[in-house]
Amino acid sequence: MSNPSTFKTLERQRHAITPSKTTTQFPKLAKLTDPHILSFNDLFPSGSATGLLEKGVRDIGAVVVFDGQNDTPLSGRNKLELWVSNFAIGKPYLEGARGAITTLLYPSECRERGISYKSKMQIRINWRVNGGPIQSEICGLGSLPIMVRSLKCNLDGKSPSEMVAHHEDADDFGGYFVINGIERLIRLLIVPRRNHPTAIIRPSFQKRGPTYSKFGIIMRCVLPDQSAQTITMHYCTDGEVTLRFFHKKIEYMVPVVLVMRALCNTSDFEIFERIIMGVYTNTFLIDRVELLLRSFRRYAIYNSTQALAYIGSKFAVMLDSPEDQLEVDAGLEFLRRMILVHLTDAKSKFDLLIYMLQKLYSLVSGDTAPDNPDSLQFQETLLAGHMFSALIKEKLADWLLAIKTTINMDIKKQISKLDFSDKKYIQKLFSKTSGMSDIGKKIEYFLATGNLISSSNLDLQQVSGYTIIAEKLNFYRYISHFRSIHRGAFFAELKTTTVRKLLPESWGFLCPVHTPDGSPCGLLNHLSHTCEIFLDKIDVSHIPSIVAGLGAGQFVGFGPRYNSTLSNAASNTLAENVNKSNQAILRDRDAVVDPAAEFDSRENIVMTIQLDGKVIGWGRTSVVRNIAQTLRDWKIRGINNVPLKLEIGYVPPTKGGQYPGLFLFSSPARMIRPVKYLATGDTDFIGPFEQVYMDIACMKEDVVPGITTHQEFNPTDMLSVVANLTPFSDFNQSPRNMYQCQMGKQSMGTPSQSLHHRTDNKLYRLQTGQSPIVRPNLHNDYGLDGYPNGMNAVVCVISYTGYDMEDASIIAKSSHERGYGYGTVYKGEWVDLSDFHRQGDIVTHYFGFVAWNESEPNLSEKALARALQFIDLDGLPIIGVRLTRGDPMYAFVDDVTGKVTVKEYKGMEDAYVDQVRLIGDDSGKKPLQKIHIRLRIPRPPLIGDKFSSRHGQKGVISQKWPSIDMPFSESGIIPDVIINPHAFPSRMTIGMFIESLAGKAGALHGYAQDATPFKFNEDHAAGDFFGEELRQAGFNYHGNEPMYSGITGQEFKADIYIGVVYYQRLRHMVSDKYQVRTTGPVHNLTQQPVKGRKRAGGIRFGEMERDSLLAHGVSYLLKDRLMNCSDYSQCHVCSICGSILGPIQRRAGASGDNTKDRSDGPERFEPIGRTVECLTCNTNKGIEVIAIPYVFRYLCTELVAMNIRLRLDIQHQN
CATH class of the missing domain: 3.90.1070.20 (Hypothetical Protein Ta0175; Chain: A, domain 2)
Structure with missing residues (x-):
């Protein structure tokens, strides 16, 4: 602590102007995404190591099909074997870009064009007929999305200077995919620890059958290609033990002794001895093992061959075994693919089943405690590359199965040209199943939506929520996405809070501070920074x-x-x-x-x-x-x-x-x-x-x-990366540190250094960001000065006016005018004219005012003159023009009709056209059909905008106070911010006091202060250390100063605590949230105002608002709020029966009451009029008109549907 640190301003500036041509300056920052990138790299071969995809391809095996009808002997039918090999994938490139400087495709171009960053992949499909010569063909599998900065990315190994040349941040660490121009990543998920039997007591196990108990051993077995198969060993009350597994989402049970007999040619006595392990004093164990072996005798299976044949006969259909495969071979295939798949030899599987039985009996007897599946001790991580490997393997297997299904359908249809030796027929099969072979499209859908469409669900518990957008709200939020780890969407739906608890086993691996408050609390965690x-x-x-x-x-x-x-x-x-x-x-x-x-x-x-x-x-x-x-x-x-x-x-x-x-x-x-x-x-x-x-x-x-x-x-x-960035967090109450982890990710900052090349839908930018005076060591290690997230503000703790109550704060008007907290919002809008014609049709719409066969625009002079104030002749908006609601934004013309369409700006706020990006295709030769317009919206701080310190002290701006009325110190310092002293006692954010001292001392001495937690203790107090620095600078040891009123000029009777605190401006701004409505759209069913600011909806008036009006003694306003301005309606009511549904309008004479007898026959109608009659009472007397909320009529209707009558007591007012 005694060595003052510098801000390294010149070094940072030099690195920004001339980035390094070798390696990054921030290796810790580059290492953050290693779990994502390295797992994706494992898909492909590296050196002598085989890639995961190639391992998966080998494990799929061959598909066997016989031609001819089923009643024909196999000896008279031809046998076709199909299998895949040699999975290959290249690097992303531009198709049809002849004559271009480079055909390589880079992520920045995909972002700007709104396309996906992907590369072609292909595989060799082999076949042979009746064991003859092998034939093969290369088949395309579509395009696989490529992770940025992985081995297959064109940015792999690029230096910071090269990254800048390719329009990226100098220290961009990758780890994400670019899908339709949007950065997405596969979030880390917690899954059970692989290849380890876990003892579980779960009451739901008893629902598996009448004899099933709550005891079980669960084991998630993982193959070398990272696909998984979970197996559960169940203890039954009748002495039997069964193995349960899933295949294609269908549940199967098999006796464990049957599997053990199939694995090894052993006797009951040997199995007994192996389980007992010489402990003959354990009568509970001996009785259970004897019961287990006796219960198996009814199967009359005495050796391994019989057991394999029995298993093969039961599971051959499930395994889709070839027709010529023996039952024993089918049994062996079952053991290979379903039972303890991580082990390859029968002896190892037998030994592990013995261990699982011993552990199960020990759990049932109570000798050992159950394992906690929510403990990190029995968990690991599901990574992006491993997910890819399992998904691609399954899709390849589904494709081969689809080919087999197509052949069987052709056989049923008795197609005469079905000849396995005919290569054209085989190639035709591939084209017929091309929808199944486009695996790239399925992977891209998975990344774009996060939804898993799988025949087996990949041994996972959820079908959605696998991917998220890598939001660049600010840099804190961005890096947090790559370090976040989720328990799973399945657990978010559970009512129990057990899975959310922070357990001691997580120490050092999961951050105890960095978890959101609210519904994801305890489920969405973040890795510790050294994990x-x-x-x-x-x-x-x-x-x-x-x-x-x-x-x-x-x-x-x-x-x-x-x-x-x-x-x-x-x-x-x-x-x-x-x-x-x-x-x-x-x-x-x-x-x-x-x-x-x-x-x-x-x-x-x-x-x-x-x-x-x-x-x-x-x-x-x-x-x-x-x-x-x-x-x-x-x-x-x-x-x-x-x-x-x-x-x-x-x-x-x-x-x-x-x-x-x-x-x-x-x-x-x-x-x-x-x-x-x-x-x-x-x-x-x-x-x-x-x-x-x-x-x-x-x-x-x-x-x-x-x-x-x-x-x-x-x-x-x-602590996690973000939790480590809270200065002096060990001095704060723990919830405040949790709040800061969330608010730090919600603040306006510097999302990227390559803003000019980004097309995000919405970006927040703090124009006047500063390097914090008080910062932990990790702030420098991760290069966060390149992405400032706030401002150093002079903060005065005083109750100066009535505008600083309830966490409100006052900012000096001069500070506001100098740019304190000044922010900008960038909004992007895509315009695509290709939506007006089908793909492959002739282009008919072009940007501009004049069609190709006309000389003048098809617009009136007045409309054209107005449009040209905002739009150039090419139909695109003028850079830098200010747009208000209703102003022309761009124009295009229909080449066929000559009609000119001028589209208007629909935003509620004034905006400036910051950038217009022209989007072409791969070849660059087609006419312009797509543009991207980026709008810049200035957002200076307004009353009601939220600010916070780095200690969870959040508040809104209540006033911009004139500087002449602000209090000032003896040295003439006017505070930027005034906060109320009542913000501290209940929150106990002592870290903010310490930061104020340290920031003041650092500003006076001109160096950065180390705010790393746990540096101080009772023997080396922080207040004493920074107080001494203040004393050396000539200031009060405790951080207080005499201050003078800006209004009267008189000195305050008490010294005021004043110092420098790093403040963050949050993205929650009044301009995005204010809502005003008089009349507008209403709900069709209830006739009440719809909700939602974008839909011009109303503000909810709830119970607390009602209580507030009652407390103020203005109860009559409730009628205005809840009925007159909501769903006021008039209806008829029968005062006799009290029904509002009974009265109905009729045409006069429609019921026959108004007919008259005449000599030439009855007169059919009187002059047409309308009358209201009660259907219940069958009279038009006692019908009154009342005013009620429309939703009350809806309630009455619903009650009638349930056979409940609602009666109103109608009385006339005097």
Whole structure:
């Protein structure tokens, strides 16, 4: 704190004028979007690594079709096999742009033209007939949207200077897609942790069947191509245990013993021994396992072949198996595609099912507690690239299935030309299914709407809300989108608040401050600024050998024995390393004391060791604990190639706690964060699973010798980027810090440095933004001085006038005239003349006044003269012209009729034409049909506009006070803002007091002040530190000053607290919200005014407004507000029966009452008139006219429909 920092103004200016030609100056800023970009890069091959798309293509397999009718033997039918391979995608380019300087397409051009940034993709489809030679053809799959700054983006690897040359911000970090000119991103979602069995107690499980209980084990298994298959193991009250899974949104159940028998050719006794693990004293477990095995005897299946054949016979149709496939092979395919899909060999699947059964029985008996699915310990992240991979894989499989369906339909129609050996027929199949093969269009729809259209739902719980617009309201809001992580749309609909709670397991990974208030509270969180999403490719193939060498066994000495894969040479080498490492551990730090070691019974528990959901060994408690400690020490020291970012989750045995074991995770999409390893001082990366069982000190004084193993690098590591930018947040009441995280994202700032090349529908810009005097260190690390978000204001805390009550503030009129808080709103409007003709038709409409075959415009002289005041002869608005409502904005002419159409400006506010952008096509040769007009609307601060400090102190401007009447200090300083002292006591925003002191001292000394939280404490107080700086500058130690009244010139009796505070102007402005209405549109059903400012609607008059009028003693105004000005109507009412629905108008004589007898026959009608008659009473007497709200008539009608009669008691006024 003692080293004053500079504002680096010259350095920032130099970087803006001549951006770097090598790398960005702000690597932390560029790293914010790594989870998005790196996951998207994983789709494509890199070096020797295979891309996710290619892995998915290989997993799809082949589709088999037979020609001929079903009653024909297979030997007499031809067999066609179809499969795909070699997925390829290029970089975005312009089609048909011959003669252009470059054919490469860049994101800025897509934004300005309102098109999507995408690239062509294709795949090779192969086929063969009857096992003959393979034939293939390249098929296009449409265009895939490309993530900006990914490997396939033309901006990949560009330096800041090159980014500026391509009309981007110098330090733009990408991570988003450009869809129809709009920046969109796939938001991070929380999903269950992959390949880890989670014990759940869920009452809804009992609805699965009459014997189902609330106990279950859920496991989300993820394939290498990132597609997932969730499997649930259910405990039934009749002793049976079933596996449940979904395929194509249909639920299936299968007995677990059947699956185990199919996986391994084992006996009931071996299964019994494997589950019991030698604990013969556990009678509960023994009884349940015996019951499980006895209940399976009714299937009469005794070996693996019988089990596979039985499964194949039941699931062949579900799997769409080939007609010539044996039932045993179909059973094997079922095990591969549905059961524990992350494992490839039967032994591993069998071992994991044994573990899941042990954990399930332990949960049922109450020996272990259920896992919390809302805890971050059992969660990971769904990333953009992984979502793409699973979606594209499914769409390719659907395409192959569509080809098979088309062939079967041709067979049913008995098409004579159906010949598999005819290449033209196969190519015709591809053209018939072209709608299914245009995968790019489906992906683009997904990104544009966020709606997932999927046959399987990709093992996810929601169908919408996957994508959001990357709004550039200001830079804080923009970067928050990339660090936000959502629990899921499904949980937003739940009435329970359990999922919203902030749990201790989230410490350091999710920010406890940065979550919105309101409906998304607790569901929409933000990653801590040091939290990373792990996406590196690390080699862990040697870890099982290392674990075995450290003492783990493949099995513990009873039941079935599997041969260890560890060689003697590897064992000897590892034994030496173990000895060395144990000596190092004892030398560098004390061993961790495990409370479970006090109990011999727990020391003898046999625990499993798993790596990414695969059982790689077993061991007693002491052995497993030693393995965990050794692996952690090795990974930090870099011994035996143990990866630094391997997560080592050791769960010790406890009574009634979590099920014990050692769980190693190396898979992607995990959250990790750096902490200091106290034994060596090196950096260790930990995950949320292992953090629960570690002792990590926050501050140095929190370290307990012999217990604490790690320490945080900084106390602020738990906060997100935006939460870290609140100065002195540790001095504030916690809700105020939450409010500032929201208000900081709602303030007018500098959204972009390339505003000239943006076509956003609406942009807010603060014209007079400043660099804050008081700022945390991260403000510089993220280069936020390039995107100022507010102004340094001299703030005086005084109750000076009556206009500063209720959080209102007064601003000096001179400050307002100098540009304090001056803002601008940019609005964009697209004009597309191609809407007047169909695609492919001749162009008939052109911008301008004169058709091609005419010499004069088809307009009157007066209309033309008025139009030319605002529009040039080319039909486009004049740059810089001021538009008011009703002024001509642009003009176009119909070439066929010669009719000139002049469109008027419809906005409510005056605006200036800031920019007119001409939009062409890829070739640039077609006539102009599309333009974009950007309007600039000045927004100086008005009374009622909202401002706030960075401490959640929000208020509106109540007056612009003349400077001659403002109070002034001895040095002649007039405050920019006056706020009321009552803003502080209840809010307890002491951080604002400290900022006022620090800002004043920084302004006087000319340097920036470090406002990083947790820098001060009781021994080193912030008030003393900044007070001393003020004293050195000749000012009061406490920040108070004598001030004089601007009206009388007399000194105030009390010193006034005055300092410099960074103020933000919020986007909530009176100009956008004021609403006035006399008459206007009404609702058809109720005849009451419609709502909505844009529709000229009314303001809601509710219960509180009614109470206010009653309290003011003007109750008669209620009649005016609620009826006369709302839905006043008159109607007839029958005073006899009290009905307003009974009276009805009739034509006089229509009922026959007015007919007369004549000699030549009855006279048919009297002179026509109208009368009102009550249908209920059948008389026209007692009919009165009353005034009622129209909605009351509607209420009566609704009640009659429910057989409820409403009667009015009518009395005449005296």
